[in-house]
Amino acid sequence: MITLVFCLLEQRPFGEPDHQEPALSPVCVCRNPLYAGWRGRGEGIPMRIFLQQAWRKRGVTAIVLYPLSLLYGLAFRIRTGLYSAGILKSTRLPVAVIVIGNLTVGGSGKTPLVIWMAAFLRDRGWRPGIVARGYGGKSTTWPQAVTDKSDPDQVGDEAVLLAGRSGVPVVVTPDRAAAARQLISDHQCDIIISDDGLQHLSLARDIEIEVVREGAGYGNGWLLPAGPLREPPHRAVDFRLVTAGGGQGRVEEGFTVTTxxxxxxxxxxxxxxxxxxxxxxxxxxxxxxxxxxxxxxxxxxxxxxxxxxxxxxxxxxxxxxxxxxxxxxxxxxxxxxxxxxxxxxxxxxxxxxxxxxxxxxxxxxxxxxxxx
Structure with a gap:
């Protein structure tokens, strides 16, 4: 159970190696009529999609999982406290770091904003670079410099998209500080954009930007796995960007994003x-x-x-x-x-x-x- 909680803290699938997307199997799929139209390999649907449905309310599934959320919250507070006390160290870079991420799992429209940020900074004279984890990539060698011709199976689909659309150098690795140092060394980047990573406290940052989807809010307001939250919703950030939504949840005010x-x-x-x-x-x-x-x-x-x-x-x-x-x-x-x-x-x-x-x-x- 402790292993499960720390896998959730790192936002990677429990029981799977880092960067390895879990294969669909009877263990990780469920039968849910809400997703009967899902077309994929195997039968049923992935458990994470079932959970996305459960996270909308505090129903039976969420209540059953709530004890694990308490354990997750405890582990999160311990980890955050270790960083605050200086027992776990954050790497401070010689250039500014902007982190664009979210407090929940699931899509919030973050990737187009990372692309926008890169262009915005470049047009104003900076030399930005993007660091990312490379989620879903199967490579065993890190860091990896990414181009639009890179194999998404090796470095992750979002990284290849960012490299192709942003026009700035992109490096992926679980150690974002190492990726940033490579960008500074190889490309003389003078400002770093971290795609996701609000919870990646080993990289010190100068600006934190939360992206939240209008109407979706924070689901049922519970931490993983009973809810969608990676960390408590009262966390302070420098800016909040609100993208178009369509759900019924409520979020705090922020800058409205036009897509x-x-x-x-x-x-x-x-x-x-x-x-x-x-x-x-x-x-x-x-x-x-x-x-x-x-x-x-x-x-x-x-x-x-x-x-x-x-x-x-x-x-x-x-x-x-x-x-x-x-x-x-x-x-x-x-x-x-x-x-x-x-x-x-x-x-x-x-x-x-x-x-x-x-x-x-x-x-x-x-x-x-x-x-x-």
Whole structure:
């Protein structure tokens, strides 16, 4: 049980090696009619998706798991206390560190904001670099410098997406301080952006930014595994960015993030230009999403007048060709899923490109905070 709690603290699957996405099996899947339409290898659905449903309320499943949440909370407080007392050490870098993360598990729209942050800082004269854990990557050699041609199975899908979209150097490793030192040494980066990592206290930071989805809030308000919280919701951060949601939960005020569809482009064609979503060859499409909150992706497409055949998959899912429909209808997927499906892309497969912007008021507050 202690091992389970500390795996939860590190946000990695219990019983699986670090960076290894667990294979679907009868042990880690459950049968839930709410996800009867989930299309993936094996039977049933992953336990984490079942838990996402349970985390919305303090129902039977959450209550049964609550004793583990108490143990998790105790372990979290002990770990935080050890850092506060200086028994566990945080690495202070010679450059500023900005951490963009969340207090809950699951998607909150963080990745587009990391991309925005990199461009924002670069356009103002900094040399930013991005560090990430490389979740889902199977590599046994770390740190790993990531490019848009890197294998997402080795370094993680989000890292490959960040490298391709941000235009700044990206390094992944469980030790974010080591990744940052490599960025400073190899690329002379003068400011570091940590993709996720609010709970990664071994890397000292200058600015903490929490991303929370409007309406989703903090679920039932309980810590893992009875709820979605990685740490208590009263934690102080420098900024809170609120992305579009659609749930019924309540969150505290923050800077509102605007997310826009830039267009779609043909997968597998590096020369393909973005085109308006209205120019797709058909209005009924297959929508594929292996992200933390696939419903947000689906709603975004429906708002543009598309009729969807939905294909939700678990976050960081490793696709095989047989899982993608091939009936002549267009297929649209997220950018993160696209980096994994490129090797077997077919004509008629498209990637939806989105961008996020937190607004001028946040820009001014951020610049004031970092001293420019």
């Amino acid at each position: 826009e569809i830039e267009g779609v482009h043909q997968m597998g064609d590096p020369e393909a230009a973005l085109m308006p979503i209205e120019k797709l060859p058909a209005r009924e499409i297959h929508a594929v999403a292996g992200i933390g909150q696939p419903e947000q992706f689906f709603k975004m497409l429906e708002k543009r007048g598309l009729t969807l055949i939905r294909h939700p998959f678990p976050d960081h899912h490793r696709f095989v060709p047989e899982e993608i429909p091939n009936d002549g209808r267009p297929v649209i997927m997220t950018e993160k899923d696209g980096v994994k499906c490129r090797p077997f892309a077919r004509p008629g497969w498209y990637i939806l490109r989105i961008s996020s912007h937190p607004g001028s008021s946040f820009e001014e507050a951020l610049l004031a905070r970092i001293g420019q």
